[in-house]
Amino acid sequence: MNTPLSHAAAPAVRVLQSEVLSDDWYTLKKTTFEYQRRDGSWQRLSRETYDRGNGAVLLLFNADRGTVILTRQFRFPAFVNGSADGMLIEACAGLLDGDDPEACIRREVQEETGFQIQSPRKLFEAYMSPGSVTEKLHFFVAEYQAHQQTGEGGGMAHEGEDIEVLELSLAEALAMVHSGAIQDGKTIMLLQHAALTGLAQLL
Ligand SMILES: Nc1nc2c(ncn2[C@@H]2O[C@H](COP(=O)(O)OP(=O)(O)O[C@H]3O[C@H](CO)[C@@H](O)[C@H](O)[C@@H]3O)[C@@H](O)[C@H]2O)c(=O)[nH]1
Ligand SMILES: [Mg+2]
Structure with a gap:
């Protein structure tokens, strides 16, 4: 088990591509990025984010x-x-x-x-x-x-x-x-x- 602070440094993220799927009211995007895992290896991921502000x-x-x-x-x-x-x-x-x-x-x-x-x-x-x-x-x-x-x-x-x-x-x-x-x-x-x-x- 790790302490909560063991991964506190900003994770390394490389955004490769971002696509707007919908922006009729607020914005839904699909983004492909690489994320550096705790063992140092890089993994390619894709995530949808719905942005309606705070x-x-x-x-x-x-x-x-x-x-x-x-x-x-x-x-x-x-x-x-x-x-x-x-x-x-x-x-x-x-x-x-x-x-x-x-x-x-x-x-x-x-x-x-x-x-x-x-x-x-x-x-x-x-x-x-x-x-x-x-x-x-x-x-x-x-x-x-x-x-x-x-x-x-x-x-x-x-x-x-x-x-x-x-x-x-x-x-x-x-x-x-x-x-x-x-x-x-x-x-x-x-x-x-x-x-x-x-x-x-x-x-
Ligand atoms: N036309 C249109 N109007 C929308 C849409 N979604 C929301 N609205 C309108 O946008 C206004 C938003 O009202 P607010 O009072 O500013 O926001 P809220 O919906 O109460 O949001 C609060 O509660 C949410 C749910 O828990 C929270 O997510 C948000 O942060 C905030 O606290 C409302 O008049 C609502 O009808 C949509 O897709 N289309
Ligand atoms: Mg409200």
Whole structure:
């Protein structure tokens, strides 16, 4: 067994050829490259990568009430992969679209939930599906008070968004993770982080 740092130096990669397979919405490429294995030998590989940029996600919470705000919306990829109605419960999230992660998540929270947040706190960053999707997600938390909800949320109807805003206790949300009612990875990560830390210590 090796220590985690035994292959920490940047791996040697020689990109030989890259081909765009689809760029109708975001970009799917097929790239052929040579990778130097740990024993020094070079191996030719081919991988498809779907590049839709990076994203940000935020858990809105109220420590006094013990609650969180989540969203519920139709996700077609989940629908084609076994979700009965395709409706997923998620923390508010969006694609960076050229913004920095904090500006992005402020905008998305406003559009999707109607809340205007004060000071989001960055927790960590994570690759969510690194075998094929390039995306890195920036994780945030922010405390909310009822008076900060200045709009209805719901997302951008002209872009096809139809987002329901839910307020749940953290305990209810965690029970929904265990029952399978919440099946979105980023949301499970944030809820479990909140459970480990405790809502009062999240900020
Ligand atoms: N026309 C078209 N529109 C699309 C397509 N794919 C996405 N959209 C639209 O692009 C917008 C993206 O909305 P955002 O709120 O910015 O992103 P998101 O889909 O919520 O993404 C968040 O969740 C993802 C899934 O967990 C994350 O991957 C992502 O990083 C982010 O956190 C939505 O209006 C959606 O309908 C497509 O193939 N075609
Ligand atoms: Mg979104």
